Amino acid sequence: MENALVSVPHNWYLLLSSLLFCIGVMGVLFRRNVIVILMCIELMLNSVNLLLVSFSAYAQNADGQVFVFFVMVVAAAEVAVGLALIVSIYRNVASTDIDSMKKLKW
Amino acid sequence: MNDQITNSSLLTILSILIPVFPLVGFLINGLLGKRVPEPISGWIGSIAVLASFVCAATIFFTLPATESLSFNLFNWIAYANLNISFGFLIDPLTITMLLVITGIGFLIHLYSISYMHGDEGFTRFFTYLNLFIFFMLLLVMGNNYLVMFIGWEGVGLCSYLLIGFWFKEHENNNAAKKAFIMNRVGDLGFLLGMFALLMLFGTLDYAAVAQAVQGYPVNHGLIVGITLLLFIGAMGKSAQIPLYTWLPDAMAGPTPVSALIHAATMVTAGIYMIARSNVLFAMAPATLDVILIVGVATCVMAAIIGLMQNDIKKVLAYSTVSQLGLMFVALGLGAFSSGMFHVVTHAFFKALLFLGSGSVIHALHGEQDIRKMGGLGKYIKITFITFIIGSLAISGIPPFAGFFSKDEILAKTFEHSPAIWIIVSLSSALTAFYMFRLVYITFSGNYRGTEETRSKIHESPALITIPLIILAILSIIGGFMGLPAITGLTHAFSTYLSSVTGASAGILPEAHHLSHATEYVLIGVAVLAAIVSILIARYMYVTKGQLPANSDAELNGVQKLVSNKFYVDEVYNAVFVKPVVKLSALIYEYVDKLLVDNVVNGVAKVTDLSGRTLRLVQTGSTTFYLLAMVCGIVILFVIRLLI
Amino acid sequence: MYSVIAMIVCFFSIAGHYVLLNAQFLAIVHIIVYAGAIMVLFLFVVMLLNLNQEPDKSHGKLLRVAAAISGGMLFLVLLLSLNTSETGTFVLPEKSDIGMVQHVGKKLFNEYVLPFEISSVLLLSAIIGSVVLAKKEA
Numbered sequence: 001m002e003n004a005l006v007s008v009p010h011n012w013y014l015l016l017s018s019l020l021f022c023i024g025v026m027g028v029l030f031r032r033n034v035i036v037i038l039m040c041i042e043l044m045l046n047s048v049n050l051l052l053v054s055f056s057a058y059a060q061n062a063d064g065q066v067f068v069f070f071v072m073v074v075a076a077a078e079v080a081v082g083l084a085l086i087v088s089i090y091r092n093v094a095s096t097d098i099d100s101m102k103k104l105k106w
Numbered sequence: 107m108n109d110q111i112t113n114s115s116l117l118t119i120l121s122i123l124i125p126v127f128p129l130v131g132f133l134i135n136g137l138l139g140k141r142v143p144e145p146i147s148g149w150i151g152s153i154a155v156l157a158s159f160v161c162a163a164t165i166f167f168t169l170p171a172t173e174s175l176s177f178n179l180f181n182w183i184a185y186a187n188l189n190i191s192f193g194f195l196i197d198p199l200t201i202t203m204l205l206v207i208t209g210i211g212f213l214i215h216l217y218s219i220s221y222m223h224g225d226e227g228f229t230r231f232f233t234y235l236n237l238f239i240f241f242m243l244l245l246v247m248g249n250n251y252l253v254m255f256i257g258w259e260g261v262g263l264c265s266y267l268l269i270g271f272w273f274k275e276h277e278n279n280n281a282a283k284k285a286f287i288m289n290r291v292g293d294l295g296f297l298l299g300m301f302a303l304l305m306l307f308g309t310l311d312y313a314a315v316a317q318a319v320q321g322y323p324v325n326h327g328l329i330v331g332i333t334l335l336l337f338i339g340a341m342g343k344s345a346q347i348p349l350y351t352w353l354p355d356a357m358a359g360p361t362p363v364s365a366l367i368h369a370a371t372m373v374t375a376g377i378y379m380i381a382r383s384n385v386l387f388a389m390a391p392a393t394l395d396v397i398l399i400v401g402v403a404t405c406v407m408a409a410i411i412g413l414m415q416n417d418i419k420k421v422l423a424y425s426t427v428s429q430l431g432l433m434f435v436a437l438g439l440g441a442f443s444s445g446m447f448h449v450v451t452h453a454f455f456k457a458l459l460f461l462g463s464g465s466v467i468h469a470l471h472g473e474q475d476i477r478k479m480g481g482l483g484k485y486i487k488i489t490f491i492t493f494i495i496g497s498l499a500i501s502g503i504p505p506f507a508g509f510f511s512k513d514e515i516l517a518k519t520f521e522h523s524p525a526i527w528i529i530v531s532l533s534s535a536l537t538a539f540y541m542f543r544l545v546y547i548t549f550s551g552n553y554r555g556t557e558e559t560r561s562k563i564h565e566s567p568a569l570i571t572i573p574l575i576i577l578a579i580l581s582i583i584g585g586f587m588g589l590p591a592i593t594g595l596t597h598a599f600s601t602y603l604s605s606v607t608g609a610s611a612g613i614l615p616e617a618h619h620l621s622h623a624t625e626y627v628l629i630g631v632a633v634l635a636a637i638v639s640i641l642i643a644r645y646m647y648v649t650k651g652q653l654p655a656n657s658d659a660e661l662n663g664v665q666k667l668v669s670n671k672f673y674v675d676e677v678y679n680a681v682f683v684k685p686v687v688k689l690s691a692l693i694y695e696y697v698d699k700l701l702v703d704n705v706v707n708g709v710a711k712v713t714d715l716s717g718r719t720l721r722l723v724q725t726g727s728t729t730f731y732l733l734a735m736v737c738g739i740v741i742l743f744v745i746r747l748l749i
Numbered sequence: 750m751y752s753v754i755a756m757i758v759c760f761f762s763i764a765g766h767y768v769l770l771n772a773q774f775l776a777i778v779h780i781i782v783y784a785g786a787i788m789v790l791f792l793f794v795v796m797l798l799n800l801n802q803e804p805d806k807s808h809g810k811l812l813r814v815a816a817a818i819s820g821g822m823l824f825l826v827l828l829l830s831l832n833t834s835e836t837g838t839f840v841l842p843e844k845s846d847i848g849m850v851q852h853v854g855k856k857l858f859n860e861y862v863l864p865f866e867i868s869s870v871l872l873l874s875a876i877i878g879s880v881v882l883a884k885k886e887a
Binding site for chain 3 (some may be wrong): 015080086
């Protein structure tokens with residue numbers, strides 16, 4: 001088990017996290033449901049977290065993990081506020097469609 | 107040893123406190139504004155100045171005349187090898203000015219409480235007054251030219267604010283602007299002088315400059331240039347030819363202001379500055395000659411104009427210009443301590459005269475034209491008596507203050523050249539004449555106003571008369587600080603100042619001292635001339651009961667010329683003001699309207715147009731924004747990869 | 750609804766990666782915070798708003814094509830940059846304790862005390878903010 005892990009090249013982690021990130025971006029662009037968009041953002045954050053942890057593991061430096069911890073804190077706060085916003089918007093327009101929130105222009 | 111240290115640090119604290127008190131008064135009155143009830147703001151202002159006076163007096167009594175106290179508060183400008191600190195210098199010259207400023211300032215503050223009573227700008231008045239005192243103190247306390255310059259500009263500002271104090275009348279605003287602009291001309295000279303000093307010596311510190319300048323030969327071109335520039339500054343502030351015309355117009359301000367700023371303190375700043383840089387000026391005798399000529403010319407010209415003025419304050423204003431000219435004569439002769447002595451005595455009696463005239467105006471409810479006065483001696487006795495004392499003092503009648511200081515300067519001029527002595531004595535006799543012309547027309551004879559106003563004439567309240575009485579006493583005894591050499595007693599004032607002026611004494615050529623006999627003759631002639639002038643004035647205006655003409659038509663050519671102040675204002679108007687106005691109209695029409703306006707409007711139009719276009723990008727669709735963001739990131743990456 | 754559950758599965762697998770990378774502390778925190786708190790919150794909101802009936806419409810065609818192109822470009826560019834960058838040959842050590850609670854905790858409370866405290870303020874403001882936003886207008 002440990003030997004197998006050692007043999008995993010670092011590049012694969014980079015690949016995995018960029019893949020995850022792009023999935024997140026695509027999701028944000030394709031979907032219209034705000035909740036899903038928010039989830040995709042979480043996915044993007046997680047891909048970055050994974051990248052940070054992998055770098056920290058390979059470079060033997062715990063700073064990256066501390067940073068991930070802070071990213072989690074921010075993500076938690078962001079989700080709480082974001083969902084609260086969605087709830088209050090839903091109360092007003094009875095929809096979670098992102099195109100229903102087009103009023104903020106000019 | 108230890109005792110001495112505590113003593114000097116105590117003095118340091120005291121001297122820092124001197125300008126702080128008026129500043130605090132200014133802040134309280136200025137920030138609270140109308141929330142402070144009327145008399146209280148006046149008392150705040152007065153007590154602040156009194157506190158400064160007490161500090162100054164303490165320093166006067168503790169600091170020996172031979173010593174000076176110089177310290178830096180903080181480093182102000184430190185750039186490359188330029189190093190200017192913000193520091194104070196306390197020496198006998200400064201202390202003299204401090205006592206005059208705070209002492210007379212306090213009396214005038216007291217006076218103003220009553221004089222300005224009921225004015226809607228009461229608090230504002232005391233705010234400006236305190237600010238003025240603060241800047242004036244800064245001016246005399248600084249230990250380098252730059253600190254002096256702050257004070258210099260500051261008092262100019264306050265002077266502007268106070269001349270235009272009653273800003274609702276257009277004329278007052280014009281007078282204020284005139285004073286400000288005239289001063290600016292002088293200030294430019296001062297500023298250039300400072301730059302030249304920096305360039306030449308790399309320092310603005312008084313002591314360092316005085317030290318450095320002695321390495322140059324006497325009358326070195328650069329030194330003469332610098333001193334001339336500094337003198338231009340002094341000309342503006344102290345109202346000398348050709349920059350004197352603002353001072354008579356400055357009488358538009360309230361009378362206490364005229365007394366404080368335009369007679370006793372601010373206008374003497376130029377004299378202080380030259381006395382402060384006496385070593386510098388002593389190294390440039392050519393400049394001293396210029397000062398002498400300008401001083402003599404101003405002294406005579408202002409005295410002549412003073413003969414024909416009909417506004418009580420204008421007469422005093424021209425007499426101030428004339429007396430300032432006399433002080434410059436003293437400076438031009440290198441008699442710096444005599445000049446300062448006259449500054450002090452002049453501050454006493456001129457403040458007294460102005461406050462007295464204020465009391466007259468107060469009694470007549472704002473009337474300033476002496477043709478409409480007359481016979482007031484019966485109604486306002488205290489004012490009358492104190493005014494007489496002031497007039498005697500300015501005319502140089504012994505034993506009043508003006509006699510001693512004037513006589514000293516006259517003696518110095520005789521040492522230099524009898525011709526100048528004759529001119530200056532003549533103008534001094536003229537001074538006596540127009541002062542008593544003023545006294546007789548105003549106070550004797552019969553009242554020329556309407557019956558209705560006559561019944562309302564009343565003596566001013568105690569807050570006005572008490573400062574008058576104190577100043578009158580000072581005008582009587584003030585001269586004994588500096589007794590002439592013939593009495594055989596020491597000249598207390600010049601001894602006190604000797605540590606400051608002594609440095610230049612060694613540079614200037616030794617004047618041959620007059621014999622006692624000559625001096626007696628000189629005094630006799632001067633006093634006689636004054637008395638004769640007074641008698642002529644009495645004959646003309648009391649015995650014959652002449653009155654000044656009401657219009658130009660009644661005057662002959664010369665009188666017309668004099669009464670219109672030699673048309674100097676008109677000439678200035680034609681030579682300087684009109685072309686500038688025309689030029690600016692031209693520039694307005696072509697440069698401003700065509701060029702500047704189009705550029706400014708063009709910028710606005712471009713912004714407007716691009717905003718209109720870019721607005722279309724704001725679709726409001728979040729997805730679109732995100733798409734754009736992703737595209738942006740991609741582009742950035744591509745650029746990064748390609749480079 | 751399904752997407753939320755799929756997301757939870759995804760998070761668990763990421764947590765597994767953390768364990769493999771010797772980041773045990775983060776793995777636990779990750780499960781607690783994401784699976785335990787954030788996704789539960791999502792589920793709550795989805796159920797609260799009763800969104801199941803609503804069909805998930807997609808964008809217009811143009812937008813979809815643009816999204817696909819830009820997203821694909823992004824992935825390509827990322828890959829390219831991975832290719833060109835020198836990643837070096839890092840070797841994961843046999844045994845490492847940098848991911849243990851002890852080690853991370855020491856870092857967190859020594860070097861990063863101030864950000865840690867500030868993050869608590871951030872969380873507090875998030876709590877208050879979400880309460881205010883979600884509250885029915887009084």
